[in-house]
Amino acid sequence: MKGSINLMTENNLTIFEDHKIRRTYDKKTETWFFSVVDIVSALTDSTNSRRYWSDLKKQLTEQEGFSEVYEKIVQLKLKAPDGKMRETDCANTESLFRIIQSIPSPKAEPFKRWLAKVGYERVQEIADPEKSLNRARENWKKHGRSKQWIQQRMLGQETRNKLTDYWKDHDINEGDEYATLTSIIHQEWSGVSVKKHKDLKGLKSHNLRDHMTEAELIFTALAELSTRQIAESINAKGMPENKTASKAGGKIAKAARIELENKTGQKVISNENYLKSPKKIT
Template sequence: MPENTQIKLFEEKKVRSVWNEEEQQWYFVVVDVIEILTDSKNPTDYIKKMRKRDPVLSEGWGQLVTPLGVQTAGGTQRINCANVKSLLRIIQSIPSPKAEPFKQWLAQVGYERMQEIENPELAQKRMKEIYEKKGYPKDWIDKRLRGIAIRQNLTDEWKERGITKEKDFAILTAEISKATFGLTPSEYKNVKGLTKKNQNLRDHMTDLELIFTMLGERVTTEISQQEKPEDFEGNKDVARRGGNVAGVARKETEKELGHSVISSENFLNLDEKSNGTLPENNLPE
């Protein structure tokens, strides 16, 4: 999933959400909320009827919702989302006893995020708990969380260097991956048999794969901080060089071990295996 996108659960039902970094608040997919609160088989049609009977929604819909990029089965698509304030106004037009618990749930989500902003360790703790519930081994979780922190430092550095477009982040990430493993992320997913768009490659990596991924990204960050590339091509060069450091280390490791670090093993069948394989999850990269 995109870095700022998450799946949240309300009464075991999925609500897609997008974190707006500039506004420091969550946006929720409106159609997901309507489906939960109305049990409608056609929530899109329900929204149309709701707007017709409520003049405020009819006239001010464009001020209440914002089309944002959301991961779907068909890829990232722009879907109408609303922040907590706007969503509460929309919910007022739903004659449903489910509305009040949902309001409380939204308040709890917002409160937890505010806590995480004040104390980032809480965010890490909650993420760790999610991985544990899905059956991930503790030592693997520690590496994964460390990798997320290193990745965040790298993306922050890229933003400092003027990288803002999602596709440019993807290109630079691919440069590191090719230099480290000889594979782009999409090629790597094919090796592991990951066919769904929402399957996060790093959640299916082995310990060593995670370690070399971290090394490539951390070295890239260090080089970038020292050299401060001023354009995209400069950032690509730094990404290749950072990944190459990890690539050299990987090849030396493979010589010592006598086998490839790159593994086709994925973590989709935890119940069927006992060697550290993990189930699919939708946590953001």
């Protein structure tokens, strides 16, 4: 099964309530494959969703009819919270419906409706990519983001896409190498690692950028824009040269951040987030 899947080059995230669900699209069969662990986490709120899924698999293999579903579960590389691409149990919508039936959760039925809706939306987005952008705007709006924040988030994503396009064409491998360069840029401009920044905001598996303030988004975009333009100016290829460009790009945004902080007396790096119960830093 794994060898027959023609996946998109980039992984995607979708949201059920406040839970991030990793997914990847098979263009050949026009099918979404979702991370089973992420879905288990969304349905159960388990503190150890991997262990929950491991135990559930053992239980289900003993039940009649599940063996056929189990054979359809595939391991695909999805981006882990640490930024690395790791093999993850994934299943299509049909198989997930069967798995969901075995999870006692009041969210089961709403999740089934959500899952069916996600599949339908993908068909619409293929025909009209603008629908995807409009949905992103509406989703962020529902989660309390301002019009200005949404605009900056989307502009930042465009800046990010141009940078990763450059990396892709200049001998940088998607996954670990993308994550390494991103970490260099972030550490350089912000003065903290991605992990520490997420810890400050009280985030776990959440996307850091989705919980950045408008200022944090702007400086992230400045750092990545600067990195790409510097890389282009020296025609950086491979990791050593792109690491140099990443450090230089991050430093430009760092200098701007420090100047703004000196003028305003306020730190750019913030503990603010968009969780229902934000973590308070004392």
